[in-house]
Amino acid sequence: MLLSWDVVVIEKTRGPPTGNPTGAGIALHPLSQKIVKSWLHQPDLLHNITLPLTIDQNRAVDQEKNVCRILARDENFNYLQAHWTDLHSLIYNTLPPEIFFWGHLYLTFCISHDKSTVNVKAKNLKTDEVIDIAGDLLVAADGSRSSVRQTFVPDSKLRYTGYCAWRGVFDFSENENSETIQGIRKAYPTLGSGVHMDLASGTYTVLDELMYKRLNWIWFISQSEPPLKGDSATMKVSSDMIKKMHQEAEKIWVPEFARVIKETKEPFLNLIYDCDPLTQIYWDNVVLIGDAAHPITPHCARSTNMAIADAAVLGGGGQKIYIQLWKNINLLGYLSLPSKSCIRGEWVK
Numbered sequence: 640m641l642l643s644w645d646v647v648v649i650e651k652t653r654g655p656p657t658g659n660p661t662g663a664g665i666a667l668h669p670l671s672q673k674i675v676k677s678w679l680h681q682p683d684l685l686h687n688i689t690l691p692l693t694i695d696q697n698r699a700v701d702q703e704k705n706v707c708r709i710l711a712r713d714e715n716f717n718y719l720q721a722h723w724t725d726l727h728s729l730i731y732n733t734l735p736p737e738i739f740f741w742g743h744l745y746l747t748f749c750i751s752h753d754k755s756t757v758n759v760k761a762k763n764l765k766t767d768e769v770i771d772i773a774g775d776l777l778v779a780a781d782g783s784r785s786s787v788r789q790t791f792v793p794d795s796k797l798r799y800t801g802y803c804a805w806r807g808v809f810d811f812s813e814n815e816n817s818e819t820i821q822g823i824r825k826a827y828p829t830l831g832s833g834v835h836m837d838l839a840s841g842t843y844t845v846l847d848e849l850m851y852k853r854l855n856w857i858w859f860i861s862q863s864e865p866p867l868k869g870d871s872a873t874m875k876v877s878s879d880m881i882k883k884m885h886q887e888a889e890k891i892w893v894p895e896f897a898r899v900i901k902e903t904k905e906p907f908l909n910l911i912y913d914c915d916p917l918t919q920i921y922w923d924n925v926v927l928i929g930d931a932a933h934p935i936t937p938h939c940a941r942s943t944n945m946a947i948a949d950a951a952v953l954g955g956g957g958q959k960i961y962i963q964l965w966k967n968i969n970l971l972g973y974l975s976l977p978s979k980s981c982i983r984g985e986w987v988k
């Protein structure tokens with residue numbers, strides 16, 4: 640950060656992610672790579688946790704006819720692929736641990752009469768103690784279901800897009816030469832250097848490799864909105880749902896990919912939401928960033944890249960170059976573009 644702010648982070652999760660929890664890949668575009676490197680004490684460490692995505696390939700798959708046909712292939716994709724926990728740890732380790740209030744739930748905020756300060760109340764989830772934090776600026780990065788956004792724009796509702804995504808990370812660190820890995824490398828020869836999208840009627844998948852011997856996959860499925868418990872867009876799945884998903888995968892996708900899906904531990908299901916672009920994202924000394932400011936569908940690797948650009952603009956102290964970048968990316972570029980391959984509620988057939 641270029642501004643010398645004293646920062647306090649309020650996070651309801653009990654601590655930083657440890658080990659190798661389930662999660663997903665993050666494709667970093669060249670601008671994000673530059674920004675993240677500028678935050679690190681040793682910029683090249685970004686390459687230790689990422690694999691290059693130089694190829695972006697789209698293929699049509701017809702299992703019944705046993706046909707796969709390449710529809711589009713970009714060999715200058717120039718992204719880097721990271722597991723989100725690796726990226727999180729890399730950035731987190733550059734920051735002093737005492738600024739983090741883990742296990743604290745943000746409750747409310749109040750702007751002072753002269754608008755010079757903003758007071759935030761947060762609850763320690765272990766002790767139930769409510770603490771007050773006074774600051775000059777509240778940066779709300781509380782995700783697509785942002786309660787801060789709700790305060791300013793109560794009418795802005797998330798919209799179910801008509802589809803969900805099964806996701807998983809297949810860890811092959813214990814057996815690099817298993818039949819499954821040999822098979823998938825044969826079926827996708829550029830695995831390890833590209834992102835592979837397979838399209839079938841009404842559905843599509845994404846497959847790529849992550850550093851430290853893992854494969855990241857996503858499978859988008861059109862369906863009506865399942866009932867959700869709590870305020871997370873990630874759904875708890877039963878063993879029956881997983882079994883059914885495995886059976887469907889065998890019918891639709893190439894056998895090598897269906898096998899990776901089948902052998903992935905703890906796959907999970909995300910419901911996909913977005914909302915109309917907001918016309919305003921800051922009010923006095925409160926600003927929304929990331930998914931709180933622009934909840935969008937997770938295509939073309941937009942979301943995290945936009946959140947990174949938002950942080951760069953704020954941390955850059957209003958520098959002209961960052962503000963211009965941010966306007967280009969958020970307002971003119973990403974937000975106004977329709978998703979790459981999806982018409983609301985139904986994949987292009």
Ligand SMILES: Cc1cc2nc3c(=O)[nH]c(=O)nc-3n(C[C@H](O)[C@H](O)[C@H](O)COP(=O)(O)OP(=O)(O)OC[C@H]3O[C@@H](n4cnc5c(N)ncnc54)[C@H](O)[C@@H]3O)c2cc1C
Pocket residue numbers: 649650651652663664665666743744745746780781782783786804806857909910911928929930931937940941942943944946
């Ligand atoms: C299927 C799918 C695939 C995706 N793939 C990609 C991809 O390949 N590339 C990509 O860039 N993006 C992808 N995304 C999107 C990406 O996950 C989000 O855009 C990104 O996580 C947004 O970051 P954020 O920090 O704004 O919000 P979040 O990651 O949602 O973080 C919000 C944080 O705020 C905390 N919080 C919320 N409320 C409170 C509260 N009251 N008190 C305290 N803490 C609170 C939460 O615990 C959380 O840690 C994908 C999303 C989905 C659903």
